[in-house]
Amino acid sequence: MANAALKEEIFELDGMDPEKVKEEMLSAYPTKVARKRAKQIIVNKVEGEDVPIIQSNVRTVPGLIGQRGCCYAGCKGVVLGPTRDIVNITHGPIGCGFYSWLTRRNQTDATTTPDGHNFMTYCFSTDMQDEQIIFGGEKKLKQAIQEAYDNFHPKAIAVFATCPVGLIGDDVHSVCKEMKEKLGINIFGFSCEGYKGVSQSAGHHIANNQIFKHVIGNDDTVKDGDYKLNLLGEYNIGGDAFEIERIFKKCGITQVASFSGNSTIDAFANAHTADLNLIMCHRSINYVAEMMEKKYGLPWIKVNFIGAEATAKSLRKIAAYFDDPKLTEKVEAVIAEELPEVKKACAEVLPRTKGKRAMLFVGGSRAHHYQELFNELGMETLSAGYEFGHRDDYEGRKVLPGIKVDADSRNIEELKVEADPEKFKPRKSPEELEKLRSCGLEFAGYEGMMPEMKNGSLVIDDISQHETDTIVEAFKPDLFCAGIKEKYSIQKHGIPLKQLHSYDYGGPYAGFKGAVNFYKEIDRMVNSKIWGYLKAPWQTNPELAATYAWD
Template sequence: MEENSGIPINDNDCLKLEPKSKACPRPKPGEAAGGCAFDGAQITLLPISDAAHLVHGPAACIANSWESRGSHSSGPRLSAYGFGTSLSEQDIIFGAEKKLTRSIEYIAERFKPPAIFVYSTCVTALIGEDLDTVCADVSARLGISVIPVNSPGFVGSKNLGNRLAGESLIQYVIGRTEPERISAYDINLIGEYNIAGEMWDIERLLNRVGISIMSRITGDGRFNEIGHAHRAKVNMVVCSRALLGLAKRMEQTYHIPYFEGSFYGAKETSYSLRQMAYLLNDRDLERRVDRLIKREEARLAIELRPYRQILKGKKAVLYTGGVKSWSVISALKELGIKVVGVGTNKSTAEDINRIEDRVGEDVDYIAEGGAKSIIKAVKDRKADLMIAGGRNMYVALKEQIPFVDINQERHTAYAGYDGLLRLAKQITFAINHPVWEMVERPAPWDVGGDR
């Protein structure tokens, strides 16, 4: 036993512990608020649009995140169906493995998908449903991939669910199929979920220099396409908090190099393109990328000029997570906006280091979630704008703070060079909206006179 493990072996050991020592960490009530592990697994896997996604649990779990994401599909829509076993009290008492088997058989017969992802929930994990065995038996009998996703909500946060979903992909999907063609410029995008169609903007940009996407993991993804991700030459990890472990496993197993990058902001986009070309080790590709970057940055400088004049010197509080916690800072700085507060509760240590590199110490780090902390940062720093997820929108409006939605529920794509232009427009419209002048005026009945 390690000296400082804090885990007693017997009663005598307990007496030797310091008063402040704890035997083991205890779960905190509400720790999964803002997204549990089950929710995180669905965020990662639901964008695989031609697969069926079956929730083994109560009806409330099915409705938890159904159609609440902005992930778009260019083809199949099977993943939009809300499949679930909808457990009753009797199912919980007597077990529901037979009900799960019948549900899988029905989906396979009725929809004939290439795969069915089966998600455990808090209830089914607590009553001991053997998800792995049921999925293996039905898969062997029906000849279809039935994949267990063991991510009940109580095991941890949404980010843990993302990683558990990545484990399911590496264990049951990646390496199981072969592509029809292979080129020297095939890459995988990992942790990009095609929010508001951002994947399509990225793909068009890559195609202009001859880079092709082998597997989309998982935005606008297809099950068989993800199966041959092991044949790509480079992995780009877009959201490191979610699926960095998947990239590391693929590097160990298939010797595919990876890097962490972003497409938010012109500088981050240019860096990612250059890093791809470098890892693909093709000098001609590097020249094509340099020419594309030069053209796009010159065009963007002209088109952003009127927005930069308006936004220069404005202050913003950014409350998001993962890759956006630092990459959107770069995009805002390019627009002349100073970030005076940033959320870190969903960021890795590496993300926080990147934040510090971009904003320094003169910023409020919002480590704990909640509208109260965000509003305090806005007021203390006299910020002109709040950039956060949709759940904070109404708080901002009540406090008369201009607001821009940056999270996964949004309907505007902000990735790439064109995405930065869209972000500039949205922020300008939010700050200059005439409603802010109207709410500052006294009400007619307060100033007297005719209404």
């Protein structure tokens, strides 16, 4: 019996031994690198509560070529970028501001706010020169804030520090404080230098902290509306948030604030007046939800609006929370109204998508969420991983207490938050919460990606170019999902790549209408004839006739 227990179960993945593929990936590496990467490449094996440990949120190996960006990208680019009415000034040399200028496709609708402010089409930078590197850049930053105010009269200005700012010791926070007092508008800074943390993830955390410190809770006006909630971690790529807003509206749900797709600073300020936080992208925004719960008493639940079934499930969770038959009825009516069209669209493409095999390496949530849509399409996810996820995103939040905080994470401020003596208001009594829990509604919970993946599938954290090439060569998947940097190297292999950051300029893919868009798009991609054009006739039939054909 002991032998049987010791025997490692051998899984098959698409007719191959995933352990062998893993070995092949590692064999190219120097020993130390192989040892490190071995802990980040895991053959999934979930048994009940047991999920394998995957090392993640650790330093990228220099020279390996990966997908990750930096702290600034996570802070300015991801979390604050989609807020339209803040003038976001990048304090640093010109590049960082330039590259994060309009490149993330966060749509916004400025016609819905009276002032109509929208600065997202602008790029603001202090364009730091060597003079500032030598003598300091605070003076220039101060002047830049003044000029931004004089030219644009925004109601808020945010300042984002880039790598050299931290090194030369510019204090962006004191400059912001001074200018806030001088100009009388909200001005705050982010110490999101690119070298902080190990990926974009550090920037998300820093963005969460500062928004919590400087904005949330500034406006206590309780707005009209039923079933008030905030949607967190939804960035309105390709109009996803618009589709979710449409569904909410139809259900009679009031969205107070969105963090941060189609968002405004006023809505952030008022967010604590909602009664529930929904989390889409767990990785980028869970901090705000946790802090809001502690300070203001509104609980959070994990939702997913990627996939029609997941959307329905998430709506039902919301209805369960508010526990009002009127809402439950409305939600069921909306689902009943919307789902048939989605099912019809799915059934149409299913014969062509069923059995196709996908791989997803992206973000800190999308690699998980989009598996829903592939499931609906009858497709198999052979391999997946996050670019900047943490263990809780893979294995579930239950591992949180056991995660060792390393030096890179310790440098990111962890705000000490306590219940606000005046504004803290539990939204549910302990009995009510218990009742909801017993009905299956999980608060502050996230199961992670791995429990939902098949045993034997390859889970790879912070995948490298070499590993990407190896699994693509080995499995020849029908579709690969990643970002712009990966897109064309994969497609040179003759395999379509769907960008799950930018959606290849399509979308929306969230909600019911989004699911239909996605089905059609994936049908187009995995069944396209264009991948058959790679060889010219003379390459497939090289032999020459001895005579002219017409002879």
